[in-house]
Amino acid sequence: MRVSLLLLLLTASTALAAPRTFRVDYFHTGNATEERFSLERLVVEPLPWPGHPTRMVDDTNLGKYLFEVRDRKTNRLLYSRGFASIFGEWELTGEAKQGHRTFSESLRFPSPEGPVQVLLKKRDAQNAFREVWSLVVDPKDPFVDPSSPPAPGALIKFLENGPPQDKVDFLILGDGYTEAERPKFEKDARRMLDILFSYSPFKERKADFNVWGLMPGAAESGISRPSTGIHRRPPLGSTYDAFGAERYILTFDNAALRDTAAFAPYEFVEILANGNTYGGGGIHNLFGTVAADSLWAPYVFVHEFGHHFAGLADEYYSSASVYGPAPEDRVEPWEKNVTALKDPTQLKWKDLVTPGTPIPTPWNQVAFDAHSVQIQQRRQKIRAERKPEAEMDALFTSQRDWEEKFLGALKVAGKVGAFEGAMYESRGFYRPQTDCVMFTRDRVPFCAVCQHGISEVIDLYAGPARTQTRKTP
Known part of the structure; x- marks a missing residue:
């Protein structure tokens, strides 16, 4: 299948201004107590780097x-x-205590001019970053693969507000849609986008986004749901029952995801799964998922995109979790909207707390x-x-109606404070407000703290030009 005219024009218009996108694919292997990394392949993607x-x-x-x-010669931080x-x-699940698994992952960055050191860091027990893997990447290595995989279809322009380097580039991928269902995918995607941009701060910052779409045609409609005996092979590998949680949709086929997404400029990815059973998922800077035909798809789409x-x-704590309980000595989470509240006087969102x-x-x-x-x-x-x-x-609807009435009637409704119950724990973690998109399925906005966190990320990609390119996080 030929690459669309839009894709060719996009490539030509930015080729002189930006380097190509470089990708390191690697294997991540381990269990609950150990992990190892090994190189899989080095790839130069078809399009220029979309960032500024x-x-x-x-x-x-x-x-x-x-x-x-980091630049190999000077150690200067490039990205x-x-x-x-x-x-x-x-690694937090019970399965990880019983054996090993391997997952494929990717690191994407602008193609360097010369050799670079790629360092991977992980948070330690105190949430400080420590180096866990390092490798030297030479863009002139003969094993760097610049070839293009088969194009997944025409690039769809859902929203274009400017050059990719000046905007947040958001890619929506369809999985489990047949070619005959391509119009359905486009309709589903537009419906989800209308919902997303009705929430603050996305509503106010809509002009800072470009939204693209790709849909590789599936051989049959739908995705896998192993708990009910349904097994399919959609192009991106999406499946319910990730980690044994019936509502959790992920893809474990990183190669299919990356080779498909490479035909669009993107920083963020959402997979619309062609299914009607409640479900979705969201992992920071990896991808989000949602079952497009579920009654609750609008809520799940926005909630998982927040992740x-x-x-x-997650600010909720009453639903069953696939993860083990938090340790008694809780460290302060890195997420912006939850806290262990070790010192109430140092609450990380204290500037947003409602006076009194x-x-x-x-x-x-x-x-x-x-x-x-x-x-x-x-x-x-x-x-x-x-x-x-x-x-x-029907159950979720009755739950929503009860919770909206109960939480909305509280004297502290709408105020920013520190409310106990968050991160799957009823005790020891606190959220900023009584209700939020990250807490319930209620018809409520993101809380003030979540909105602030979302705005920070928008600014990283589409805010004012930055000068601290040598700063180390």
Whole structure:
């Protein structure tokens, strides 16, 4: 299939201004207590680097991992980005205590002019970054692969507000859509975008975004759902039941994802999975996912994009988690919207706290938790008995209606404080407001702290030009 005319024009218009995009694909292997890294391949992608030359250094302090690219001769910092990974989540599961697994991952950066040192860092027990892997990359190495894989189809322009280097470039990929369903993919994507840009601060910053779309045609409609015996091979490998969680949609096929996405300028990726069962996922600076036909797709899309785009933490704590409990001696999370509140006087969002609000902030958690227990019991019963999805939708609707009324009636509703209950734990972690997109399925906005965190990331890609290109995060 030929690359679209739009793609060719985009490539020609920016080729002189920007280097190509370089990619390091590697294997990430380990278990709950150890991990190893090994090079898989070095790739030069078809398109120029979409980022701005003055925004090469990531100063957001987000992500469980961080990678740096340094000039081999001078040790000058050329590029850095924080991120999270599938391995970083999997290592917290019970399965990781029983055996090893390997995941493929990628690091993308502007093609260097000469040899560079690529350093991968991970947060230690105190959440400080420590080097865990390093390799030298020479762009003139004969094994660097500049060839292009087969194009996945025409590049769709959902929203274009300027050159890629000046904007946040957001790519929506369709998975599990047949060629006959291409119009459905475009309709689904536009519907999700309308929802996303109705939320602040995306609404106010819409002009800072370009949104692109790609949809490799699937042989059959839908994606895998192993817990119900459904196994398919969609082009991007999307599947429900990641880590044994029936609602969690991920792809473990990194090569398919990256080789497809390489035909669009992008910093962020959302996979629209062609399915109607409630589900989705989001990993910071990796990708987000959503089941496009679920009744709750608009909410899941926005919630999971919050994870992927700004590294926002889950603020809920009553739903079953695939991860083990947090240690008793909780360290301060790196996520901007949750805190262990070791010192109430040093609350990390103290500048946003509503005057006169006590820290920590009382909020009648006992009554909320009692209702949540009932909901979870009914939810488990519906899944165990494989009831129609409509029954789950009805349950979630009744839960939303009750929670909106309960949380909205609290005296502290709408105020910024520190409310106990977050990050899958009812005790020990705190969130900024009683309600938020990251807490419930309620028809509420992102809280003030989440909005601030999202704005910081938008600024990293589309804010004023930066001069601190040599700063080390």
